[in-house]
Amino acid sequence: MQKTFHVIPHTHWDFEWYFSTHESLIQLVYHMEEVMSxxxxxxxDTYLLDGQLSIIEDYLEQCPGQKARLISLVQQGKLLIGPWYTQTDQLIISGESIVRNLMTGIRLGEQFGSVMNIGYVPDAFGQSIDMPKIYQGFGIDKTVFWRGLSTDICTSREFNWQSEDGSEVLGYNIKNGYFVGSYLIDNDDPTPLCHQAEDGVLGHHIAIPLGGDQRYVDRNIKARLAVNNQNCTDYTLVESSYDRLFKAIADEKLSLPTLSGEFIDGQVSKIHRSIYSSRYDHKFLNDRVERRLSYQLEPLMVMAQSWGIEAKPAMAANIWKTILRNHAHDSAGGCNTDKTNKIILARYEQADQMSGSAVDYLVRKLAESQPTAEQGGIDGRLTLFNTLPYAREALIKTTISTVKPHFTLCDLQGNDIAYDVLNTELVYRGSIQRDSKENDPSLYYYQTEIAFAHPLPASGFTSLQVVETEQPSTPNIQNRETDVSEAQIENERYRLEYRQGQFHLFDKQQQKWWNNCLSLLDMGDDGDTYDYSPPEQDWLVTLDWHEATLSVNKGQCGQSLVVEGVWHLPKNLAERANKQCSGQLGYRIELQLETSPELNRSPIVIDAEFDNQVEDHRLQLVVTTPFETQTSWADTPFGIVERVNQHKHLDDWCQAGWKEEPSPIYPMLHFANMHNATTSMTLMAKGVKEYEVRADNQLALTMFRSVGWLGKPDLQRRPGIASGQQFKYIPTPDSQLQGRLKVECAMLVEPHFDPADLQQAWQHYAVEPLVYQNQSLNQFTNTLKYFVMHPLDNTVADYQQGIDLHSDNLVCSAVKPSEDNTGVLVRLYNPSSECIKASGTLTLPIAFSNIVEVDLMEREISIECEIHGMVELGEFKPKQIRSFVIRYK
Structure with missing residues (x-):
């Protein structure tokens, strides 16, 4: 049977990269006219517009008069659009972000006509293990991609790709890129390209993508295919689409292999295994906005709805869309010019400010609508909000404003609550004067930073009372030791000691020492914004603490050990080669332990601040474990994945023709783990997206890397042409990240590895309770506090418990107003590879009357049922995602 090659006209539209989104937009405006004509x-016959709707949104904003014309072409099936909003990265972007990306793209595309029902990702730097179940959650049963699949995993390019829950999609792996079809336009004999394209196919129908980055529409395609068909009688070339290709493959009824897992191998195409640490500052902000949207703002909107504050789903959707524009593979990776990265950073700052302000408004509105707290005078009430759907005991840090320097903290029944004073500052609240001596002495007040532990209701809030006193509560003052040479901090679970320039951890539960457990490793980086690459003359420097200044703070609620100072390091690669050190890396690292007995499962918190004045280097936090493993684990959009510590081609990848070294450098969303049968060690983070398994049982988080070029050729880990723009060196001095950087991470040691437990532990660590003191002394607790506000007509209660998840096996990824605004959507998933028969329950407030299961588009997939306060969640398959809409009465 003669083979048919489906030539598929398309464009791949990076709306920003080594050019800015503004520059690309001008090209798009004129490009669309050529395409439609x-x-x-x-x-x-057809034209595929890169599977993303954001560029159509941009085009119609500039050319609104072309909307009817565009809709006509979409409805005729000529202009193929969707399903994505942007071509997202799949490995360092949260599962909720990926779901919102597809939902946004599909809903926007449906306004114009039909949306392509294919998970089309021609250029993503690897494919996540969770994509089949995400696709199936939207009714998508096919996918097309290029990067990440190696012949170690599959020798054919047609296959079934399956998630652990049984969700399956038909996959097609593009051969040698989405741009190869241009050969047919420039050459009369297609034979060499056809030979290349048929390599690895099982059937007689083969894709040849005809397009490229911002490529014009090939208006001579019919004439060129006629010439190619005339010059080659062995093959038939037809103008086609992926829908037609998949239909032809289905008609062949091939016996296809079934694959599972992630595809992150760089055998046939570069996947940039170390791009996860480029532009750490962007990734830190992205993680913060994702956390706030998923785990604070949307749950707060649900909480506020119960008191008559209407949800603003369009506002939330617009904030989501702002960061989704930063989730395209280049944008998320940070492999862009400095001018483009400035635009990306501006979007993050916009989303950060809007989401933060929305949270501040709702917290204040609810808190200031509670009854006036009379005990101890005005300005007394402190309201604590827990936006996670389970009750928890949390260590809370906040700042209290009082007229007097001393106060007690108690619940509304008058029971005292122990707290630690972290810092006190005398602040003036009158009109500012050039000379502070002219200030009115009666207008000073105290801002006291405190820490305390308190139980919080699920999806709700509780209230405390600040009572000003004449005398200090002496036990609340922390014991501070400064300029010590040796120190230790401890709680019921750990003892962390600093001795002779090293940190040693004693695990009280297992009665085991982890000697020299924490260190920082600095190395040269001769790479670019795509990849880390060790320089030919590297100098690995294990940073010691011998010249550090140490201080210890010990209180009732927590203990901390602070090390700070300056490391002298090579300023650049030339100095590193000569082992010179004229550069400086200032640091302040605080290690914290919570001491409340109820919090003894809390991690060792590691908050670091750096002043980076060094170029071309990579800094890692390294934990040395007292056990050996062959694999590591990390969280994924909706689960976990196991990865080998040493790839089988690590030593022969270059001889085998791989495009890049299969280093044990891996992506993570929120944590990386190593464990054996008796001990599990997890590193959690808020924005760090890369870990590496090093020799001698070491797990390392890449805190940040500093590089100065968009792309460079012939790297040690990635030989050959430069990634990105291969014809020009493009400097990116901003990617050196000179200046101050904040890194927040934590270490958790447990006797057993439990995926759901770890996901919940990360949420507990990373999603902080929200606190509001109803006071009038400080009008600048946040930007909106200065504005006047009416309380709600209905007085808000002192205490509220909302949706409560009772499960040791499930993780909640969303509690939000439903898309139709008739109820609340709750999304849960089982992160383990085991089927859970009795997974747990949801306890619901009486305001809800019915529940229905929905897919990821929030379309009903079950019969709506009445509920009476509690819902049995039933069976969850391995790694399964399930979503429910709970209807209001």
């Missing part, structure tokens, strides 16, 4: 004239 070619489709209307019949010069082209």
């Amino acid at each position: 070619a489709l209307e004239s019949g010069e082209n």
